[in-house]
Amino acid sequence: MPLGIRIFLVYVLFVGLTGYFVLSTVMEEIRPGVRQSTEETLVDTANLLAEILRDDFKAGTLSENRWPELLKAYGERQPAATIWGLPKNQVNHRIYVTDAEGKVVLDSSGLAVGQDYSRWNDVYLTLRGQYGARSSRSVADDPNSSVMHVGAPIRDNGRIIGVVTVAKPNSSLQPYVDRTERRLLWYGAGLIGLGLLFGALLSWWLSAALRRLTGYAQAVSEGRRAELPHYRGGELEQLATAVEHMRTQLEGKAYVERYVHTLTHELKSPLAAIRGAAELLQSDMPGEQRARFVSNIDSESARMQHLIERLLNLAQVEQRHGLEEREAVPLAELANQVLDSQKARIEGKGLQVEQRIDPGLKLSGEAFLLRQALGNLLENALDFTPAGGVLRLSASRAGDQLRFSLFNQAEPIPDYALARLTERFYSLPRPDSGRKSTGLGLNFVEEVVQLHGGQMQIGNVEGGVEVTLRFPA
Structure with missing residues (x-):
């Protein structure tokens, strides 16, 4: 399973469990919280009414005054209020x-007047100077029919009457x-969804980021040119820097070893020719032969110098990972x-040159490297073009x-050689001299x-050979 999916699943598990426990805890606290707030309001209301009704209750005129009518009118009121988006059309x-004996003397519902309520906690506890409250079901089997009752004492000189x-x-x-639970669920689900989106x-x-770094490591291991991924700080940047440092160290060591082997191999032949000519020159010989051996030493020395220069140019390009x-x-x-x-050379061979490039056509790149590459291409083409031949750019x-x-x-070009023309040190004999080049020119161009x-791309076309270079516009 990919690392990203594993991280996401762990994140989903964490967010899911956290969201579940938080939501369940808050949901469990909503109903008690609302009831506690309501009970606090009932306490205030009961105590207020106890002071308002005290004088009439002491005089025994509660049922004779307008209180029964007032309470009945109160029960019939329709507030037509909207609270938190919910309509309220009746009082509850x-x-x-x-x-003092617990008998009902006044009831806004008109149902319990004369009944004995002394056993209910709201009356029983309040008459004894305690906080009297109860929650009772109006229908025994229906938990939703519970009603909160809060009592307040009517006092006469400190005595509860x-x-x-x-x-x-x-x-x-x-x-x-x-409504609160629904909104909480929606908000909770939204927050969890945003959390999961953020986690994703x-x-x-x-x-x-890890795939880019992995792709870079794979490209380096396969010998392909790749650009190091860039990260802004943190462990990923440190990891990328460490990988690049490791690549540089390992590649540099292998690069030096490879070039030492190839350079040693390529220098064996000219060194042997120079040494042989030098040994022969130590003996007496005609001037004509001496001049020929001196010429051999000069040409082989030039060949060695040319080879070293080409290797240095190629090494500079191969070690670069981008344009400067x-x-x-x-x-x-x-x-x-x-x-x-x-x-x-062109005039010496009497070549016909056709330059068909629009003066306004431009290529985005490094001018020095492009000039070296085109120079190598042209030099290679001149080696194989016969006198009076055609060059077309x-x-x-x-x-x-x-x-x-x-x-x-x-x-x-022979079929067997087409696929190897850009291979390092591979070269075909030149038609004019029969000798091979360093085999580094086309390799440099490709780099x-x-x-x-x-x-x-190099291929045979009608009448000759064509090299095609394709660049991003």
């Missing part, structure tokens, strides 16, 4: 008054409880510079690519092209 308080009880059914509070994005970002600078390079001007540098833009082509009239994000 029931108010009754009991005497009666009790005022204010009652409120819990069912009147249920719509507010339900975090897991995706971490997985993507990027500018708009006019291709026509670049081609003219390369042609001018080989003007003596052209370029065009097609969609998101810029295509550069160099055609030279020549014999077809430069890849450094610019392009591709190189």
Whole structure:
């Protein structure tokens, strides 16, 4: 299972459990919280009524005054209020008054006058100077029919002479409880959803960062050119830096070992020729032979110098992972510079040069490397073009690519050699001299092209050979 999915599943488990416990705890506290707030209001109301009704209760005129009519009118009121988006169209308080023996002397519902309520806690405890409250079901089997009752004492010079009880059914509070629970569930679900989305994005970002670093390590292990992923601080940046440092150390060691072997191998032949000529020159010989051996020493020394210079140029390019600078390079001007540098050879062989590049066509890249690459291409083409042959340079833009082509009239390249032309130290004999080159020129060109994000292709076409370079436009 991918690391990102595992991280996300752990995050989902953590957020899910946390959300469940938090929501369940809060949900369990909603109903008691609402009832406690309501009970506190009932306490205030009961005590207020106890003071209002005290004088009439002492005089024994509660039932004779307008209180029964007032309480009845109160029960019939329709507030037409909207509380938290919920309509309230009736009052829910029931108010009754009991005497010192617990008998009901006044009831807003008119149902319990004369009944003995002395055994109910709201009356029983209040008459004894304690806080009297109870919650009783009006229907024994229905838990939703419970009603809260809160009593307050009616005092006469400190003596309790009666009790005022204010009652409120819990069912009147249920719509507010339900609404609060629904909103809490929606908000909780939304927060959990946002948390999971954040976790998914975090897991995706971490997985993507690790995939980029893994891709870079795989590309390096396969010998492909790759750019080191960039991270802004943190452990990922430290990891990327450590991987790059390790790559540099390992690649540098292997690179030096490989180049020592190849350089040693390639220098064996010219060194042997120089040593042999030097040994022969130590003996007496005709001047003509001596001049020939001196010429051999000179040519082999030049060959060694050329090989070393080519290796150094190739090493500089291979060790780079990106362009040091990027500018708009006019291709026509670049081609003219390369042609001018080989003007003596071109005129000496009487070649026909066709330069078909639009002066306004430009390539984004490093001018110095591009000039070296085109110079190597042209030098290679001149080696195989017969006297009086044709050289053709052209370029065009097609969609998101810029295509550069160099055609030279020549014999077809053998099929067995086509796939190896850019291989290091691989070279075909030159038609004029029969000798091979260093085999580094086309390899250098390919490295430069890849450094610019392009591709190189060499193939036989009608009448000769064509090298095509494709670059991102």
